[in-house]
Amino acid sequence: MxxxxxxKRQAAAQALEYVRSGMKLGLGTGSTAKHLVDLLAVRVNEGLEVVGVPTSEATRAQAESLGVPLGTLDEYPVLDLCIDGADEVGPDLTLIKGGGGALLREKIVASAAKQMIVIADASKKVEVLGTFPLPIEVVDFGVAAIRRGIDRAARAAGCHGLLTLRRRPDGxxxxxxxxxxxxxxxxxxxxxxxxxxAELSNVPxxxxxxxxxNLASRVILAGAGGVTVIDRA
Structure with missing residues (x-):
């Protein structure tokens, strides 16, 4: 390893300290969340009773293969806790997420949870968001027009930069x-x-x-000096 x-595994292990039997859990997506699911499965096999709601098909497949009981938001529209990673964490716990491509489901699941815990290595904590490119999920109709709308919206919010259509490793x-x-x-x-x-949300x-x-209530960061827990004021 x-x-x-x-x-990442240290942060995931710390987050599991907040999990109790009977909880309905949102399960995040990405490399850090993958460690969480691995460790959660160990606890489940030891007797912990939880139901997970995955934020992606990848997380669903992983959890199923490890024997973690799963449900859907239609079955459990209110979750006790969502645990997920982040690509950047700002000073007020505003996040950039979506590097793994699951931002829509991640935001829906996080919004359905009473509490969201973010797990990450300490390098994800930044003073100003934006070094990590911001993922924007769009429909596949009229992408050129949508790009123009995003550019206008970004300029209105004081931002400008190159928009790149995401591709898989195979091109x-x-x-x-x-x-x-x-x-x-x-x-x-x-x-x-x-x-x-607000500007991006108004772009057709x-x-x-x-x-x-205003979704993350607690962030757990693991670094060379140990694990730090930050609660939103």
């Missing part, structure tokens, strides 16, 4: 579990995430964006 993976266009495309916006600096989120064809505002 690499040093980065070890830190084919990346398609989300919901059948949408992702444009990654290299803004460099997002000084007003709330304004940008934008399904969702990767700015998670």
């Amino acid at each position: 690499t040093d980065a993976d070890n830190l 084919h266009v990346f398609v989300t579990d919901q059948g949408h495309l992702i444009l990654d916006a290299a803004y460099g600096s997002i000084t007003n995430p709330t304004a940008l989120a 064809g934008v399904v969702e964006h990767g700015l998670f505002i």
